[in-house]
Each structure stands twice: as structure tokens, then as C-alpha cells.
Amino acid sequence: MAEHSVVFDLADQAVRVNTGTLLSEAAQLAGVEISQPCGGQGRCGRCAVQVVTGSARRRSTLRLSPEDIANGYVLACQSVVEGDIEVVVPPQEKIERRLTTDRTAAEVTVPTWYDFDRDQSIHRLNLTINPPSMDDQTDDWGRLQTTLRQHTGIGDLQVSLETLRKLSNVLREGDWTVTLILDSLSWDCANCPARLIDVLPGQVTEETPLWGVAIDIGTTTVTVWLVDLVTGEVRAQASEYNGQISRGEDVISRIIYSGKNGGSQHLRALVLETINELVERACKRVLADPKDIVKANIAGNSTMMHLFLGIPSTSIRLAPFVTVVNHIPTYLAGEVGLAIHPNATVDCLPGVASYVGADISAGVLSSGMDDTEKLTLFLDVGTNGETVLGSREWLVTCACSAGPAFEGAGVTYGMRATKGAIEEVWINSNTLEPTYRVIGGIKPRGLCGSGLISLLAEMFMTGVVDKGGHINTNVDSKRIREGEHGPEYVIAWADECAGGKDLVITYVDIDNLLRAKAAIYAGFSVLAESVGIPLESVEQVLIGGSFGKYINVEKAIQIGLLPDMPWERFKFLGNTSVRGAYFGLLSIQSRENIKAIASRMTYIELSADNTFYEAFMSALFLPHTDLNKFPSVEVMLEKNGNPIKTSVEKGG
Amino acid sequence: MAEHSVVFDLADQAVRVNTGTLLSEAAQLAGVEISQPCGGQGRCGRCAVQVVTGSARRRSTLRLSPEDIANGYVLACQSVVEGDIEVVVPPQEKIERRLTTDRTAAEVTVPTWYDFDRDQSIHRLNLTINPPSMDDQTDDWGRLQTTLRQHTGIGDLQVSLETLRKLSNVLREGDWTVTLILDSLSWDCANCPARLIDVLPGQVTEETPLWGVAIDIGTTTVTVWLVDLVTGEVRAQASEYNGQISRGEDVISRIIYSGKNGGSQHLRALVLETINELVERACKRVLADPKDIVKANIAGNSTMMHLFLGIPSTSIRLAPFVTVVNHIPTYLAGEVGLAIHPNATVDCLPGVASYVGADISAGVLSSGMDDTEKLTLFLDVGTNGETVLGSREWLVTCACSAGPAFEGAGVTYGMRATKGAIEEVWINSNTLEPTYRVIGGIKPRGLCGSGLISLLAEMFMTGVVDKGGHINTNVDSKRIREGEHGPEYVIAWADECAGGKDLVITYVDIDNLLRAKAAIYAGFSVLAESVGIPLESVEQVLIGGSFGKYINVEKAIQIGLLPDMPWERFKFLGNTSVRGAYFGLLSIQSRENIKAIASRMTYIELSADNTFYEAFMSALFLPHTDLNKFPSVEVMLEKNGNPIKTSVEKGG
Numbered sequence A, B: 001m002a003e004h005s006v007v008f009d010l011a012d013q014a015v016r017v018n019t020g021t022l023l024s025e026a027a028q029l030a031g032v033e034i035s036q037p038c039g040g041q042g043r044c045g046r047c048a049v050q051v052v053t054g055s056a057r058r059r060s061t062l063r064l065s066p067e068d069i070a071n072g073y074v075l076a077c078q079s080v081v082e083g084d085i086e087v088v089v090p091p092q093e094k095i096e097r098r099l100t101t102d103r104t105a106a107e108v109t110v111p112t113w114y115d116f117d118r119d120q121s122i123h124r125l126n127l128t129i130n131p132p133s134m135d136d137q138t139d140d141w142g143r144l145q146t147t148l149r150q151h152t153g154i155g156d157l158q159v160s161l162e163t164l165r166k167l168s169n170v171l172r173e174g175d176w177t178v179t180l181i182l183d184s185l186s187w188d189c190a191n192c193p194a195r196l197i198d199v200l201p202g203q204v205t206e207e208t209p210l211w212g213v214a215i216d217i218g219t220t221t222v223t224v225w226l227v228d229l230v231t232g233e234v235r236a237q238a239s240e241y242n243g244q245i246s247r248g249e250d251v252i253s254r255i256i257y258s259g260k261n262g263g264s265q266h267l268r269a270l271v272l273e274t275i276n277e278l279v280e281r282a283c284k285r286v287l288a289d290p291k292d293i294v295k296a297n298i299a300g301n302s303t304m305m306h307l308f309l310g311i312p313s314t315s316i317r318l319a320p321f322v323t324v325v326n327h328i329p330t331y332l333a334g335e336v337g338l339a340i341h342p343n344a345t346v347d348c349l350p351g352v353a354s355y356v357g358a359d360i361s362a363g364v365l366s367s368g369m370d371d372t373e374k375l376t377l378f379l380d381v382g383t384n385g386e387t388v389l390g391s392r393e394w395l396v397t398c399a400c401s402a403g404p405a406f407e408g409a410g411v412t413y414g415m416r417a418t419k420g421a422i423e424e425v426w427i428n429s430n431t432l433e434p435t436y437r438v439i440g441g442i443k444p445r446g447l448c449g450s451g452l453i454s455l456l457a458e459m460f461m462t463g464v465v466d467k468g469g470h471i472n473t474n475v476d477s478k479r480i481r482e483g484e485h486g487p488e489y490v491i492a493w494a495d496e497c498a499g500g501k502d503l504v505i506t507y508v509d510i511d512n513l514l515r516a517k518a519a520i521y522a523g524f525s526v527l528a529e530s531v532g533i534p535l536e537s538v539e540q541v542l543i544g545g546s547f548g549k550y551i552n553v554e555k556a557i558q559i560g561l562l563p564d565m566p567w568e569r570f571k572f573l574g575n576t577s578v579r580g581a582y583f584g585l586l587s588i589q590s591r592e593n594i595k596a597i598a599s600r601m602t603y604i605e606l607s608a609d610n611t612f613y614e615a616f617m618s619a620l621f622l623p624h625t626d627l628n629k630f631p632s633v634e635v636m637l638e639k640n641g642n643p644i645k646t647s648v649e650k651g652g
Helices: A023-030 A066-070 A092-099 A140-152 A161-173 A243-247 A251-258 A263-285 A302-309 A358-367 A449-461 A507-530 A553-558 A576-586 A588-600 A611-618 A631-639 A643-651 B023-030 B066-070 B092-099 B140-152 B161-173 B243-247 B251-259 B263-285 B302-309 B358-367 B449-461 B507-530 B553-558 B576-586 B588-600 B611-618 B631-639 B643-651
Strands: A003-008 A015-018 A048-053 A056-058 A073-075 A079-081 A085-088 A122-128 A157-159 A177-183 A194-201 A211-217 A221-228 A234-241 A293-300 A345-348 A376-381 A384-390 A395-401 A421-427 A434-438 A480-483 A486-492 A503-506 A540-544 A570-574 B003-008 B015-018 B048-053 B056-058 B073-075 B079-081 B085-088 B122-128 B157-159 B177-183 B194-201 B211-217 B221-228 B234-241 B293-300 B345-348 B376-381 B384-390 B395-401 B421-427 B434-438 B480-483 B486-492 B503-506 B540-544 B570-574
Touching: A003 A023, A015 A023, A023 A079, A056 A073, A122 A140, A140 A157, A140 A161, A140 A177, A157 A161, A161 A194, A161 B302, A177 A293, A194 A293, A211 A263, A211 A302, A211 A576, A221 A263, A221 A576, A234 A263, A243 A251, A243 A263, A251 A263, A251 A302, A263 A302, A293 A302, A293 A358, A293 A576, A302 A345, A302 A358, A302 B161, A358 A376, A358 A384, A358 A540, A358 A570, A358 A576, A358 A588, A376 A507, A376 A576, A384 A507, A395 A507, A421 A449, A421 A486, A434 A449, A434 A486, A449 A503, A449 A507, A449 A553, A486 A507, A503 A507, A507 A611, A540 A576, A553 A631, A570 A576, A576 A588, B003 B023, B015 B023, B023 B079, B056 B073, B122 B140, B140 B157, B140 B161, B140 B177, B157 B161, B161 B194, B177 B293, B194 B293, B211 B263, B211 B302, B211 B576, B221 B263, B221 B576, B234 B263, B243 B251, B243 B263, B251 B263, B251 B302, B263 B302, B293 B302, B293 B358, B293 B576, B302 B345, B302 B358, B358 B376, B358 B384, B358 B540, B358 B570, B358 B576, B358 B588, B376 B507, B376 B576, B384 B507, B395 B507, B421 B449, B421 B486, B434 B449, B434 B486, B449 B503, B449 B507, B449 B553, B486 B507, B503 B507, B507 B611, B540 B576, B553 B631, B570 B576, B576 B588
Parallel strands: A003 A085, A157 A194, A211 A293, A293 A345, A376 A540, A540 A570, B003 B085, B157 B194, B211 B293, B293 B345, B376 B540, B540 B570
Antiparallel strands: A003 A015, A048 A073, A048 A085, A056 A079, A122 A177, A177 A194, A211 A221, A221 A234, A376 A384, A384 A395, A421 A434, A480 A486, A486 A503, B003 B015, B048 B073, B048 B085, B056 B079, B122 B177, B177 B194, B211 B221, B221 B234, B376 B384, B384 B395, B421 B434, B480 B486, B486 B503
């Protein structure tokens, strides 16, 4: 057998190994430590190294992107030496960066078509008015409107009583020079005159920010983007659990609670508190005053919108499942209870049906699927698993109740994707010992959605759980033990954790995750079936939802959450709902498009027949009852010695 | 000398008298008592009798209308026997009726052009909606709008958050049959969609009243008309002093008070209290609930409108005397603080200038002067003496501060024209003893505006006061005495009065009355002069103001309040402001006309030069410095032995 020289950049000298030696073995020989959390199965991608001279034969490139491959990256545990080579071992933090999407507040670029003057409904104008005299005793309000008409062509204005009350003082304080803030468009009334939001004494420079806010009211998480309407920039973001969560984790329990005496007012107060706190938090970051926010665009599912406005939601829960209102009129912040400028326009985006709300209309817009020829599947992976299938030509949609497990709720150590959340887990297939990555690099407090998917996939691929999600107690590992609520797997020991307690996952947790993923899978597969389109012909899968951005596709396929397709067809868009609200906030055209999307989407009611239920039951397994639907997972399981069969045999 | 037979219907037999005998003397002979409160000077008209056979020569017909004369009425004290005649003495109550305009709540007839279906902005509709089903999951609000569009062609609707909140329950409670109350027109936004005021479960019959309210906010008096919008009928009325009166009697003192800390809020609260109490009072009379009132039309002078809405009024008082707003946008009752349906449309009618407000725009409409070819002088005899001159072709207007004397304020025993108010006074020129008529026929409590005018005229014509309004203390009468504040005249002794104190008038009271009448006279005479029109060419004088209806023209001319013209040119219209608001409430066309009137009227600023002041000073006398302007009064004075000269001589 031929011997080859392998040079590692971190080692003092070259090592000589036979053809077919794994690069990871060569590194060990050379005294170079390469991290292999998954136990050398090619699943975690943490052992990626760069071959700079010569070549290595790759046995698996599952965890490498096409760019990685082009740049000579190989997985050390999956690549064998075939000639003399030189290898660079990237520093740990470089691997982290390669594997991790930037988690600092999603950078949102101002849309290229965005044109403030042309496409904004909010306008700020400086106006100098001729003062009254004995020869011209026109009233203040008439005088202001006349001057405005002369300068801008804008005729009549709507004005609140509060603004009329301050007008005379403002005009005189500013010595007849004032700044007007107008909203030129009311969404429910195309012919209505522009509305005067505020009048301020004197001039402001063009550089002074003019604030707007885009809000996504999720069942689990509320997200707020503070936007400078002059530049279009997102200047601050904040998100937090919806305060209503203490009164029910999913929309159904919220609706039931809202029907109790005072329940509706209580839920409304809770979500308002969350929103107002988030707005204040975002404002503090850029030293803005919430009272200077002059427009809010709000997206959320239909139940959230009803509860936010204090509109009864009972009919959403009971057949025939109708909302009170899908296209909500424009109201003022003061009317709805937002602690921003009391005259700020509050534009609640339009929804489609009881279970396909404004978050989806907004999401479809921000995904761009309404404007592409590609057959697209759009998934919003939140508490409600909403799915949209279609393209520029047509759009169908459905929803299923996924539950909040992927948002960290309903799972013992679940949490949102903030500091201290485990976002990825690798389990060594030999030792069953886990390795994990924590957001912020601190001691872990729990697991976020992507961490849970990763954990479940690893447990399944290493045989810690079987096809049915049951923890395999026959395996010899101190990580697997009998807990208070049955078998559990320990991800981190108490001394590693911020909470000072062992961080575990139980069967109840796993069951919640299985139900969530099964509902989502059943939703889009039934939708595709209903329009007679095989899932394989979907050209792109766009995934929204606040945690969606950080999902590991491979692992999501391994647990059967996503359909088994080439990875390049998947695209994670993050919180598409708040992004849609942001586009609507900035652009009249975008807002019109959202309205058009809401009107165009055909809603398919899943509860109408048994198809959904059957699909759901079949998907309650890892990855699915029918392994033929997941060929790539089958291959992987075969390669790993098919722990499924083992554990199923053991379990059976 | 020839003898004639005079037969009185009340006497047992005929009396025989010589040619030239006064009918009153003949009556005495016959034992028939005929009331002569004025002492037989032909000024009071109380001795009118009807000659049914033969004829009597009339020496004066001053107190008789052309109809009276045609019907054979003569004044017994002014008519002499020339042949055999038969005379009918009308019972006292018949004379009362002839002399008194019906004081029971002004009967307002529904305008003939009034067409509910065509010309109303408020609509009440019954709607039966197809309930939702699994095949039609349209939202409640969309479903209601679609059905409405199918039935009426009315497309989009504006809806308050409160109404949206109750919608789902109302639809289900009414088993998908509901009653909608809509306002199809927003005055400041012709293109805005109709607004849903309320939605009620089930049907209501066409007979169920639909309530609206017309309100006149006077500086002194607030008047409310409760209107059934289905029939157009005024179903109840109520009026009361404006609660703000305790904080200043005229607009200037109110404006000053409103500028103090908390003053504006206080004044707003006071007038709201008055209005809300009046509305409640009116509603009680017809067992209506104020919350069922769905539209309010409000007129008032500009200061009253500003104070009502809490808009600063300071600029009204200071040069260049501008209002904050003349054309007030439509607001909702809940916003402005009216205790009617919170979604009721509140339409504040448009004004012209600081001192010509919505009460005048409304007044001009209800007077009809904007639609006649006759050159018309319109006077609103209230706290502010507003005058409009013109016709269909053009309209000019001005205002002067008359003060509240004619509304009973600022005069020791002044009061509104309610029960217990002396409304007419006659003084016997021989004895100087007064006779009076009290509203309601009870013991007197004070004098209302018409009573004060009557009293002042009588005092002047009988020499109790001189040209300058000074009480003639040289005359021997126990009625004239030195009081606490100088000379005074006793109208009623303590034992005749409800208050148990002598009812008197002092020089201070008279001075206030003189200033009021001088301001009004100066106002319209300067206005006529400014457009180069002699007062004599005015074809009709229309008089508005809540007390105007009961003024005795003759006496008003005698004191120089009204120009000296043939009586038939005068027409008293009562409260033209509330009547205009009533027309605007019922009719879209009327409301458009009021808007057009407000835009058409040219405002003449009286404070701009000295002309007004000079005219005012000249008018501070009884009837005027220049007696040539009052030829009929001059004739009368001559006939009565010219007490003016006497008293002037005595005083001088």
C-alpha cells in the first residue's frame, strides 16, 4: 500500500500514512486535535478542514456546501488520503462562523424599489404660512389647508380634535412655520383625504428620524422592528414571548380563555403590555421616544389580531370557523392602545381565513413567492403551521395546529433563540455523549427550536430514540436514565448549566415535538395532494417563522419536519411576517400587494375531511411511517448501521 | 249733535251717545268694563273690540294688524261713535291669544321639500344575511358588507372598533337578521365611505323613532330639539341658561376665563353639562334614551363652538381676531363628550368669522334670506348682535357685542322667557301705574327680554324715563323712588311677586338695555351704510334669537332697537339657529346650503374704523339722538304731549 505525506498547518512536521487513512486519523498521528462531536459519522460538519495542496477522497459531503467543496473543504472524519497533501485546520471560531448564520439582529436591507417620495404614505413637510391680518382673517385651519394645497396640491385634510386643539399654539409658537406629518392613504378608504397625524412648531431637518414600527404578533413570540421612515432602515429590533402565553400556549386555548368573563380584556392587556414594552426597549436602543412613532403595521395570525383588538374570537374556534374580520380598517394608536403617537396610523394587515392570517399574507409578500414563476412551497413554522403553495399564477393555502414546541414552549427546557439557548447538538454515535453550541457562548439555559430539531435528529440517528420517539433505555449510557416523568436523556449536567440543574429531554417533550413536526408535514403534503401536485415538483421551499432561519435542513429532514429534497431548494427567510409588515409600512405598493395576496389565496379547510388526520398519524414517526418518502435518511441510517432497526427490534 | 245707539253684546241694553263719544266712554256708560292698561293712549291694544254693525272712526290703529282692521276691530280708547253700531267685546283670554304668539314649544313643521329617502344622511336598514358555512367561510364583516352592497349598492363602510367588537354577537343574537344605522355622508369628506353608526340584532319597525338632536349653543341660552329622523318631527324641546354664564356673561369674558389655567376644560365641562342635561330632559318627555340619538347638528357662535370643543379661543379676542377653525370636521359624540350614542355623528355647522358663527349661517338658511330676491335684513338679537344684509345675490354680515341684557342677564330682575316672566308691560300715562302680563299667568319672578323692551318703551312714552334713560324723580308717583343703587321704578310690589320682594328696574339695568339696543342698531345701520344701501330700502327685516319671537315691534321701535319701518316688514322667526341646525340634521341639501352660505357671506369688521363707535354713541338714546330717524315715534310723542321734552326740560 502506498504511503503518503500529510502536512497539517498546525503540526511541527509531516506525518506519513497509507492510502485510505482517514484524515482524522492522520491528524491524531500528527498531534493535531480536530473536534468530532458526532463521533466521526460525518453528521456534524465540525471536523471540516481545507486541503490546500493535493486531494483527499470525500466519502460524504453531507455537511458541506457547494462553496465549501469548491474551496477544498473536506470533512476529516469522512475523507481518506490518496496522495501527498497539505491541510489547513481552521480555527474553531472560523468553523463556528461557517456553520452559523449571523444571529445579530437580522440585517434587513432597504428594498431596492423603495422610493420615499413616491411610495410612502407618511409624509413630513415643512410649511411656512402667511400670518393672519385685519385684511385676511381666515381661520387657522383654513389657512393651513390653503397653504398646503398651494405647495403640494393636497387638498382637504382629516384632523383629530386633539390636533385642532393644539393647532393655534403650534402655529404661533413656530412663528407660522410648522412641520406637518401626514398619512396620505387610509387602507380602507382610497378616496379619503390625507390625515394630519401631527403638526409641530418650526422646521425639522431631513436627517431627523421619522419613526415607524413593524410588529409581528406571534402566538408565542412578539417581534418589533423600529424603522426610520426617512431612510427605510430598521434601526432596532426586539422580541419577546407573547405575554398571553401564560393564558394558553396555542390559539385554541387563548380563544377559550378569551370567552371567559373578562378574558378578552385580559388577553388584550397582556399582548399590549408585551408590544408596548418591546417598542420601548427598541426605542431606548436608539434614544427614540415611542411617542414619535407615527405609523404601525401589524401582522399576526387571525386569532392574535382579534385578541389584540379585543374582537371576540369565539367563531374562529367553532365550525364553520369564521373570523369576525379579515380586512381590518385602519385605526389610530390611541384607539387600539398602542403607546406610540396617539394619532399614529395603525394598519393591521389583512388575513385570509381563521387559520391563515395576516402573518401569512405578509409572509408571502416578503418571500416573493407571489411574484415568481417557480412552483414554491412556503412554510411558516410557528405555533400554527401555515402552508402556501403556488407561484405568480395561483396560491393555495392551509393551516394546521402545530403547537408551540418549536418556539420552545411546551418543552421542559425549551426557550426562545436568545443567549443561553443551545442551538445545535451533536451526539457521538459511539459514546452517546453530546456536544452543543450555545448562543452567546455562555452556560446553557435550555434549547431553542433549532437546538431541539438538532437534538431530536441526533438522538434518532444515534439510536437514543426509536422511530416512535421512545428513549432507548436498553442502551448503556449514564446520559439515559429514568426521570420523574419516565425515561430522559441528559444534554448537559447541572455544573455545566446556568440553571444549576441537569438539562434533560423527556418523552413528553419529544412527543410534543413529534406532533408539531407531524402537523406541519401533514399540512403541506395534504395541500400539495389537494391540488394534485407531487411534492417533488416543488422548485423551492421557503421557510418563514422566527426560528426558521437557524434550522439545519439536514436534521429537519432527518426528523421528517421538511420534505426530503436537495438542500439547495430550501431557503430560510426568518420572520417573514414582520418583514412583510415592514415592507407594508414603507411602501404603498407593497401594502397593495399584501391586500391582493390576501384576496388571491384560496383557503383549503383541512378539517373538512379525514385526509389531514391520516397524514398526520403517518407523520407521527421519525422521520415517517413510510421511509420511502425519505430516501436520503434511509441511506444515512443504512450507513450508520440502522439504529432504527436495532432499537425497533429492541423496543418490539 | 246727533245721538247714536251703541249696543254692547255684554250689556243688557243699548246706550245712546253723541257723535264723537269714545267707544270706551260708551262702554263705561253701558256698564261694560274694558281693560285700558295704558290709560287710554292707544298703546297697549288691550281695549280692542269688534264692531259688527255700523262703523266707528279710528283715531289710531297702531296696535291693530291689517287683519284686525279688516275684521272690524277698533281700539275702544281710540275710536269715536259716528252712527248706530253694535260692538262685541272679546273675552279677555281671546285678547291674550290675539296679542300673544303661541308660546307652547314653537311648532316646527317638517319642511315640504323634506324627503327622507332622498335627502337624509342617516339611514336605517334591515338586512338579512346568509349565515356562514363550511362552504362559505367569509368573515362576518366582509359578509355584512357584501350583503349590504347587494341590497343597496353601498360599498365600503367605515366602522368603529367598538362596533366591530360587538358585531359577531349581534349577528348571532339576531340570527343573521340585523338593523344597520348608517351615516352616508361625512361633511368634511365627500368621497369617504358611509359610516356604520350601529348594528342591532333583529328588525325594527319603520314606526320606531330614530333620534337626532339639533342644538343651539347660545352664549346665554342653550336650546335642544329632539327630532324623530323618520318623520322629521320635533318631538321635544328644552332650553336653559348656558352653564358657562357663571364664568362670564359675554364671549369676551368667557374667552378670558378660558385662557386661565384649566379654564378651557372647565368651560367645556360646564356647557357639556348643560347640553347633556337638556338632552336628557327632552328625551324624558318622550320616553327616549339619549343613547339612541344617532346624530347631532350643532350651531352656535364661533366662541361657543371653540369652547364646546375645547379649542383655544384666545385668537378670537385679539387682533386680527381669527378663529382656529370655521369649518369644523365631523367628530363622534364620544370624542366631543356628548352623552348620546358614542358613535353618533356630531356635525358642528360652519361659521364665517370670529364674530359671525355657525348660528348665523344656520340662521340665514332658516330665515330663507339666501333664497329670496327681496333685500333682507337679518338680525340675530342675542348676546352678540349679528346682522346679515342681502338676498339671493349677495350677503354681507357684521357683528357687535350687544351683551346679554335682552336675554335677561345683566339686569337685576331679568330672566329667560319662562313661567313667571313678565313679557309685556303697560304703564298708565295718567297714573304711571303699570299692568303686566306674566307667562303662565302666575305671580311674576322677573322680566324676560320682550318684557324689558315693553317696560322701557312704556317708561319712555309715559315720561318715567327721559331720552337718556334716566328715571324722572320729579314725577309724583310712589312707583318712582330712591333705591340702593339710585332711582328705581317699581313694576310690582312684594306681595304681588313670587320672590316676596318689590320687582324694580334701576338705571344700571336701563343702561345695560340701552347699550344692548344701541349696539344692535349701530350694527345694522353701519352695515347698510358700508354697502351704500339706505335702511329704508330694506324690504323685510327678519329677526332671529330665542326671545325675538315675542318682541312687540312698536315698542322695539320706540326704544330704537329696530329701525322705524312699517310693521309688516318685520317678521320674527324665533330661534333661527336651532332651526337651521334642525334643517341641516334632516336634509343633505340644507346642510350643503348652510356650507354655501358660510362661504358666500362677506364679513365686515366693525372694529376696523370709528364708524361703528360713532353710530353706537348716537344710538345710546331713546329712541336715538336723531329723532328724524324715528318719525313714527316722533308723531306718537307729539300726540302724548311729548313727555320727552317735558322730562328733558325737567332733567336739564
